[in-house]
Each structure stands twice: as C-alpha cells, then as structure tokens.
Amino acid sequence: MDPKGRVxxxxxxxxxxGRATALALxxxxxxxxxxxxxxxxxxxTVRLIEDAGGKAAFVHVDVTKRDDLERMVSFAEQTFGGVDIFHNNAGIGTPQPRFPAAALELWEKTLTVDLWAVIAALQAVVPAMRRRGGGVIVNTASLAGLIAHFPDPVYSAAKHGVVGLTRSLAFLRDEANIRxxxxxxxxxxxxxxxxxxxxxxxxxxKAREAYVNTMPLIRPDEIAEAVLEFVRDDTLVGQAMAITHGPRRRIIDPPIRFRDDPSQRAGSP
Ligand SMILES: NC(=O)c1ccc[n+]([C@@H]2O[C@H](COP(=O)([O-])OP(=O)(O)OC[C@H]3O[C@@H](n4cnc5c(N)ncnc54)[C@H](O)[C@@H]3O)[C@@H](O)[C@H]2O)c1
Incomplete structure (x- = not known):
C-alpha cells in the first residue's frame, strides 16, 4: 500500500x-x-508533523480501555474519513521487582498493556478496515517475542503472544484484504x-545504565523504516520481522508449520 493519501x-x-513511525508515515x-x-x-508529535507540513491530530487513549479504543477508531473516521493503516504499538516493561518476585498487579499490568490491549485494539480496528475494503496492521512485538528475555519474562511472554497472534491472523488477508x-x-x-x-x-x-551502555542501540527511525516496509510491500502477510543493530531486517519463519485448512480458520462457520 502506498501511504500517500491514506489514514x-x-x-x-x-x-x-510510535513517534518515529508517525513522522515517517x-x-x-x-x-x-x-x-x-x-x-x-x-x-x-502532532506539532512535529504539522511543522513539517503533514496532517495529524491527537486523541487521548488508554489502550487498556475498550471504550477508548472504540473512540480512537471513531475519531480517525470522523477526522480523516477512515482507517487504512494501524500501528498497534503502545507498550510498557514491567517495573522492578520483576517476575517471579513481582506483585500480581505488576505483571498483570504488563500483560494487559502488551497483550490484552493489542488484541482489543485489533478487534476495534478490523471492522473499520472492513468498511474501507481492507488495510494494513503492524503490531509492535519485540526480539523478546522470538527469543528468551531473562530481564523481563512476563514482557517476553506478552511479546511471544503478539507474534503468535500476528501469524495466526494471516487469514484476514483472504477474508477481508487486511494484512x-x-x-x-x-x-x-x-x-x-x-x-x-x-x-x-x-x-x-547504575546497573541498568551499565547494561544499556553495553548494547548497540537501534535508532527509532530505523524501526519506522521497517514499519513502512510492511505498509508498502503487499506480499508480506502474517510475518514477524526481526530488526537488529545495523540495522539488519529479516523475516523470521516459524520453526514448524501446521497444515492450513481454510475450513478450520477462526471465523469459519
Ligand atoms: N525500546 C525498545 O528497546 C523496544 C524494543 C522492542 C520493542 N519495543 C516495543 O516498542 C513499543 C514502543 O516502545 P518505545 O520503545 O517507543 O517506548 P516509549 O516508552 O518511548 O513509548 C511508548 C508509548 O506508549 C504509551 N503508552 C503506554 N501505555 C499506554 C496505554 N495504556 N495507553 C496508551 N498509550 C500508552 C506511552 O505513553 C508512550 O508514549 C512498545 O510496545 C515496546 O514494547 C521497544
């Protein structure tokens, strides 16, 4: 999809x-x-976009609230006429202490923002894309969704969930022209x-700063480029793309695949 003229x-x-992707789009x-x-x-972010000659509007949304997500979609439809592209990106890490020491509310919050809200946001957005005749969705998972992430196991569980969800929704392309x-x-x-x-x-x-400083950091605009690749390339469906320093981008295939029987897909009668 060419992003020009899209919402x-x-x-x-x-x-x-999220801001880097907004500026790029x-x-x-x-x-x-x-x-x-x-x-x-x-x-x-709106100001930065407008200063650069682009079009943007802010909507206050807590992604953990179903009503906010519905309002977000209505806002885009009323302000700009529809929804073509959705970057499902808001996320948090678990504060200290982390699992298994973390209190129930702490790790529940991580799961709520990083997985529950990603699912709920898709449920709110997909009907709007159906009304538009299709669209492109890019979820933000993480390398921690493909490999072990020892500093924050619950974050890793949530992001593995986002990768599994993404791969399992590939059928939406056939059904609703949504990638x-x-x-x-x-x-x-x-x-x-x-x-x-x-x-x-x-x-x-101090320990955290020392740890972060040992790692080569990726720039947010390099991640935005990966999101734009998913938007532009109509052949990419149900894929997880790893982005590492460099930046190096590659599609990570699942280690095993089940046979895809269309009669057994979610949404089939
Ligand atoms: N920074 C990294 O190293 C990294 C790596 C892999 C994946 N990610 C993922 O990228 C995404 C963006 O992270 P970032 O690094 O830009 O972090 P960030 O903290 O700079 O931005 C996250 C944004 O999400 C918003 N947010 C948090 N909770 C929200 C809620 N309940 N409702 C609405 N908005 C909410 C915050 O206000 C913030 O503006 C996250 O999903 C994160 O897990 C980040």
Missing amino acids: AIITGAGSGI AGEGASLAIADLNEQGGRE VNCICPGVVDTPMVRGVPSSMSEAEL
Missing part, C-alpha cells in the same frame, strides 16, 4: 518508536491519528530504555 492510527505515538503523505495516554507527548504483520526490534534508543523508573534504587539504576 493511519498509531498507539503510543507520543514517544519513541506523515512524510509519505498519510494523515495521522496520534493515540497516546501521554497527552503532552502526543501533542508534541497483519509484526516488527520485532532489538534494543531501541527510546525513553522505554533510557527512562528512569521511580521504583529503581540508585544501585539498580
């Missing part, structure tokens, strides 16, 4: 990867619904990685 919604577009001529819990960050894919970035230089969680002690902060 895109991006969750978590008030910062990091706006630069290609798409109109952007900037969805985020963080109003200041979201409005700053679903996901990006699996390595460590990206965003506030998620650089931010200072208030729950951390001085010693934990």
Whole structure:
C-alpha cells in the first residue's frame, strides 16, 4: 500500500518508536491519528508533523480501555474519513521487582498493556478496515517475542503472544484484504530504555545504565523504516520481522508449520 493519501492510527505515538513511525508515515503523505495516554507527548508529535507540513491530530487513549479504543477508531473516521493503516504499538516493561518476585498487579499490568490491549485494539480496528475494503496492521512485538528475555519474562511472554497472534491472523488477508504483520526490534534508543523508573534504587539504576551502555542501540527511525516496509510491500502477510543493530531486517519463519485448512480458520462457520 502506498501511504500517500491514506489514514493511519498509531498507539503510543507520543514517544519513541510510535513517534518515529508517525513522522515517517506523515512524510509519505498519510494523515495521522496520534493515540497516546501521554497527552503532552502526543501533542508534541502532532506539532512535529504539522511543522513539517503533514496532517495529524491527537486523541487521548488508554489502550487498556475498550471504550477508548472504540473512540480512537471513531475519531480517525470522523477526522480523516477512515482507517487504512494501524500501528498497534503502545507498550510498557514491567517495573522492578520483576517476575517471579513481582506483585500480581505488576505483571498483570504488563500483560494487559502488551497483550490484552493489542488484541482489543485489533478487534476495534478490523471492522473499520472492513468498511474501507481492507488495510494494513503492524503490531509492535519485540526480539523478546522470538527469543528468551531473562530481564523481563512476563514482557517476553506478552511479546511471544503478539507474534503468535500476528501469524495466526494471516487469514484476514483472504477474508477481508487486511494484512497483519509484526516488527520485532532489538534494543531501541527510546525513553522505554533510557527512562528512569521511580521504583529503581540508585544501585539498580547504575546497573541498568551499565547494561544499556553495553548494547548497540537501534535508532527509532530505523524501526519506522521497517514499519513502512510492511505498509508498502503487499506480499508480506502474517510475518514477524526481526530488526537488529545495523540495522539488519529479516523475516523470521516459524520453526514448524501446521497444515492450513481454510475450513478450520477462526471465523469459519
Ligand atoms: N525500546 C525498545 O528497546 C523496544 C524494543 C522492542 C520493542 N519495543 C516495543 O516498542 C513499543 C514502543 O516502545 P518505545 O520503545 O517507543 O517506548 P516509549 O516508552 O518511548 O513509548 C511508548 C508509548 O506508549 C504509551 N503508552 C503506554 N501505555 C499506554 C496505554 N495504556 N495507553 C496508551 N498509550 C500508552 C506511552 O505513553 C508512550 O508514549 C512498545 O510496545 C515496546 O514494547 C521497544
């Protein structure tokens, strides 16, 4: 799909990867619904896009609230006329202490934002894309969704969920002309990685900074390029793309495949 003249919604577009993708899509001529819990960050993204001559509008959304997700879709339809592209991107890491020491509410929140909300957002967006005759969805998973991630096992579980969900929704292309894919970035230089969680002690902060500094960081605009590749390339469906430093992008095939019997697909009678 050529992004020019299309309408895109991006969750978590008030910062990091979401903002970089918003700027890239706006630069290609798409109109952007900037969805985020963080109003200041979201409005700053709108300003950056408008200053560059693009079209964008902010919508305050908590992706863990079903009503907010429905409102986000209506907002894009009323403001720009529909939804063609959805970058399902908002996400968080688990604060310290992490699983298995983490309190139930902490790891539940990670699962709620990083997996439940990704599923709920798709459910809200797909009907709008059907009304439009099709669309492109790019979920943000992570390398932690393809391999073990020892620092945050629940985040890894949620992101593996996003990869499985993405691959299992490939049938939507045949059924509704909607292509679903996901990006699996390595460590990206965003506030998620650089931010200072208030729950951390001085010693934990130093250890974390030292750990981050050992890793080559990917720039957010390099991740945006991967999202744009999924938008543009109509042959990519149900794929997980790993993005590592360099940046190196490659599709990661699942290790085993089941036979695809169309009569057994989700949504079949
Ligand atoms: N930074 C990395 O190294 C990295 C690597 C792989 C995957 N990711 C994933 O990329 C995505 C974006 O992360 P980022 O690095 O840009 O982080 P970031 O913290 O810079 O941006 C995340 C954005 O999501 C928003 N958000 C969080 N909870 C929300 C909610 N409930 N409702 C609406 N918005 C909410 C935040 O306000 C923020 O603007 C996440 O899904 C993250 O898991 C990040």
